[in-house]
Amino acid sequence: MSKNDMLDVELLEDDEGEEDTQEDKYLTFTIGKEDFGIEIRYVTEIIGIQNITEVPDMPSYIKGVINLRGKVIPVMDVRLRFESQERPYDDRTCIIVINIDERPVGLIVDRVLEVLDIQENDIESPPKMRKGDTNRFIQGMGKVGERVKILLNANKLLFDEDERVQP
Amino acid sequence: MLDIAPPAPVVPDWCPQPTSPDHPALPAKQQSQAQQQVIRVDIDKLDKMLDLVGELVIAESMVANNQGADRFENDRLVKAITQLDKISREIQEVAMSMRMIPLAGIFNKMVRLVRDLSHQAGKQVDLLIVGEETEVDKTIIEQISDPLVHLIRNAIHHGIEDAPTRLAAGKPETGRVTLDAKHSAGEVWITVEDDGAGLNRKKIFERGVEKHLIRNEDAAMKDEEIWRLIFEPGFSTSENVSNISGQGIGMDVVRRNIERLRGKVDIRTREGVGTMFIIRIPLTLAIIEGMVVRVGANRYAIPISSIKESFRPSPGQITATPDGLEIVRVRGELQPVLRLHELYRVEPLHRQLADGILIIVENTENRCCLFVDELLGHQQIVIKTLPDYLHHVKGISGCSILNDGEIGMILDVAGILSSVDEIAQLKIN
Numbered sequence: 001m002s003k004n005d006m007l008d009v010e011l012l013e014d015d016e017g018e019e020d021t022q023e024d025k026y027l028t029f030t031i032g033k034e035d036f037g038i039e040i041r042y043v044t045e046i047i048g049i050q051n052i053t054e055v056p057d058m059p060s061y062i063k064g065v066i067n068l069r070g071k072v073i074p075v076m077d078v079r080l081r082f083e084s085q086e087r088p089y090d091d092r093t094c095i096i097v098i099n100i101d102e103r104p105v106g107l108i109v110d111r112v113l114e115v116l117d118i119q120e121n122d123i124e125s126p127p128k129m130r131k132g133d134t135n136r137f138i139q140g141m142g143k144v145g146e147r148v149k150i151l152l153n154a155n156k157l158l159f160d161e162d163e164r165v166q167p
Numbered sequence: 168m169l170d171i172a173p174p175a176p177v178v179p180d181w182c183p184q185p186t187s188p189d190h191p192a193l194p195a196k197q198q199s200q201a202q203q204q205v206i207r208v209d210i211d212k213l214d215k216m217l218d219l220v221g222e223l224v225i226a227e228s229m230v231a232n233n234q235g236a237d238r239f240e241n242d243r244l245v246k247a248i249t250q251l252d253k254i255s256r257e258i259q260e261v262a263m264s265m266r267m268i269p270l271a272g273i274f275n276k277m278v279r280l281v282r283d284l285s286h287q288a289g290k291q292v293d294l295l296i297v298g299e300e301t302e303v304d305k306t307i308i309e310q311i312s313d314p315l316v317h318l319i320r321n322a323i324h325h326g327i328e329d330a331p332t333r334l335a336a337g338k339p340e341t342g343r344v345t346l347d348a349k350h351s352a353g354e355v356w357i358t359v360e361d362d363g364a365g366l367n368r369k370k371i372f373e374r375g376v377e378k379h380l381i382r383n384e385d386a387a388m389k390d391e392e393i394w395r396l397i398f399e400p401g402f403s404t405s406e407n408v409s410n411i412s413g414q415g416i417g418m419d420v421v422r423r424n425i426e427r428l429r430g431k432v433d434i435r436t437r438e439g440v441g442t443m444f445i446i447r448i449p450l451t452l453a454i455i456e457g458m459v460v461r462v463g464a465n466r467y468a469i470p471i472s473s474i475k476e477s478f479r480p481s482p483g484q485i486t487a488t489p490d491g492l493e494i495v496r497v498r499g500e501l502q503p504v505l506r507l508h509e510l511y512r513v514e515p516l517h518r519q520l521a522d523g524i525l526i527i528v529e530n531t532e533n534r535c536c537l538f539v540d541e542l543l544g545h546q547q548i549v550i551k552t553l554p555d556y557l558h559h560v561k562g563i564s565g566c567s568i569l570n571d572g573e574i575g576m577i578l579d580v581a582g583i584l585s586s587v588d589e590i591a592q593l594k595i596n
Contacts, residue, residue: 053574054465055553056511057560065554065566067574070222072566074554103556158556 026116026142028149029096029109031079036109037116037142037149042098046112049093066095066106073097075106081137081157098154105158116149118142123151136160210305213265220255220262221454221549227255228546228570259454267302270348270357273312274299277319277346284323291330291341292323301348303355307448310428311357314421318359318444319344321418326363326442336439338362355450360443366436368393378402394434398422426530426581429455429470457548457567459575460526460539463513466575467539468548468567473580475527475534477542482521495525495536502527503587506538510562510583516540533584546570550577562586 026037027046052064052075061080065072075095080086087110095106126138137160139153231248274296285292303311327333327342334340345360368390375381375396381388396402400419425432430448449455449472457468458477478497485504486494493504504525508515517523517540525536548567553560564579 051573053566053576054513055557055560055576056513056563058557062557065557065574067568067572070225070568072551072554072568072574074556103554105554105556 024117024119026118026149026151027096028113028116029094029111030113031082031110032084035113035147035149036078037118037151038096038098038107038154039151040115042100042154044097044099044104047095047097047106048091049089049095049108063108068097068104068106071104073104073106075108076158077108078157079108079110098158100154100158103158107157116142116144118144118149118151208265210266213262217262217266220259221551223255224259224454224547224549225568225570227251229572232570263304263450263454264302266305268305268308269300269302270308271299273308273315274346274348276312277315280316280319281323281344284320285327285342288323289329290323290327292327293341293343294319295343295345296347297345298348301350301355303348303448304450307355307428310424311446311448314424314446315346315357315359317418317421319346322359322361322363322442326361326365328364332364350450351447354447357446357448358443359446360441362441365438365440365442366394366397366434367438371396374402375399391434394436397434398432429472429581431530455548455550456545457577458526458545459543459569460507460524461516461541461543462507462511462539463515465511465513466543466569466573467507467511468569468575468577469526469528469537470548470577470580471545473528473530475529477524477526479523480520480525485520493520495520497527497536502534502536504536504538505583505587507578508538508540528578528580528584530581530584533587535584535587537578537583548575548577 022039022041025040027040027043028035028037030036047068050066052066054064055062055074058064061077063075063077063080065074067073077086089108092111093108094112095108096112097104097106099105122143123140124143125140126135127141137152137157138150139156140151142149142151231252278294278296281292281294322344323342327344328336328338330340333342343362345358347356347358347360349356371393372381372386372388375393376383378399380396380399380402398418398421400417402417402419422432425446425448428448430446433445433447434442435445436442456471458471458474459466459468461467476497480495484496486496488494493506494501495504496502504520506515515523520538523538523540524542525538526542527534527536529535546569550565551567552565553563560576562579562583563576564582565577566574567577569575
């Protein structure tokens, strides 16, 4: 759990001027073999994995809460949100703290890659063929060189109710 | 023998009494002499400041509990920490007091209410106000108004008798309702008292049976238990529902509002002499004394104010009913056991009751034993609400950063107690 070698990309507040420079920029990370991306304007910081306090009565992908400099922040394991296998956390496991509507949430991912510029015309709409229902989190497919980055819709990732969890 | 304290013979003083938070007890005379200087401050700023003070208290206890600093060999460090502790507590008190407002505003509104209500009911009623300068947190002021209105309505409508009945009973023709506030050991006590007919045990009992809250066989119930029935939802002994009382909100709402402030309501009554409702609310809502307990890998904080006692049970004290409900016998009284690890679905350290600790928690009406792995000691708990993203979590009223920087969940004792019956039912079915 070495926090020092984590890249600490503390981004500035969402100012008007900031908005322009943040456009088309995605923070990319991996889960399993796939690369994912999330719009950088949501991301406030990246931290190493920390002690997580369990909260009772939560869906399995909500791992609990962490103490981020005195603020209590819920954390979600994106792996479990996609219903893939749980994997033990290691020193590459990161928490990406995103902030939507003043509500900060931490996303646990396997490893953080880099910030990429992906132009709008390099992004294709999500595949129409439905296989499983985790497709609903996808905003688009970003083509970067040979690779394809799956761009996530942060809002859906956080707030889309999982029908199957509902009683 | 019931002790209904005689109301203090204080004439209400209607002139506004400015009070400074530092000297709430300063006589009004002295205060009017010193020119008071007041600035308006945005409430958000005060709340922000209170938050920061909360952080400070946590940081301070993290420093004080640092294992690394060998406190016995480092005399100066010990002294400095003690000093820091003293200062941070003082800052905390001052910060709290900045949100404090005297109850006078609300109390004075009741004057008009009493006049209107007594007029409507055709009764003569005087309102006596005592201790209106008592200061309480702004949140309390906001939440206490409805319960007070309701209690006063009840006092005038159900409590105070009409003039002929009063005269026949040898009481003065004019009834009296007393509204009293005072500070007492970290709590504010607000009492609503009337010199009316008192609660009628027989009527309440019959009503309770009728509403299926109790059964006829419960005739041996203690008086206090009978009085508590009036706080049950849907309970009303009044034969004719008027526009004064019985407007849809019952005494259960009074109790719920007060429990939301982590307060309690006690009833004292004597037939023919009067009734007294005592509301006790903790002064600070943001920082409490809590007992930190361990269940498996998790830690939970229980507000000290709701803990009655804790003990390690001997196997002989425990009885398990065939349906799996465990009951522990403490000095002749039987208490249901609620295993926190089952409630929160965590893997406990101990499964045998005799290996862990039982904590008796109570509120005004219920009591039960919580089973935990061990006690970790008590500390100041700065209450933080859980992030909204998690919505409401059953059995948890918030969370707090413990003095090692980790997060602990705060138990919602009132919520747990009200679900005890449900859980017992589940086990039986």
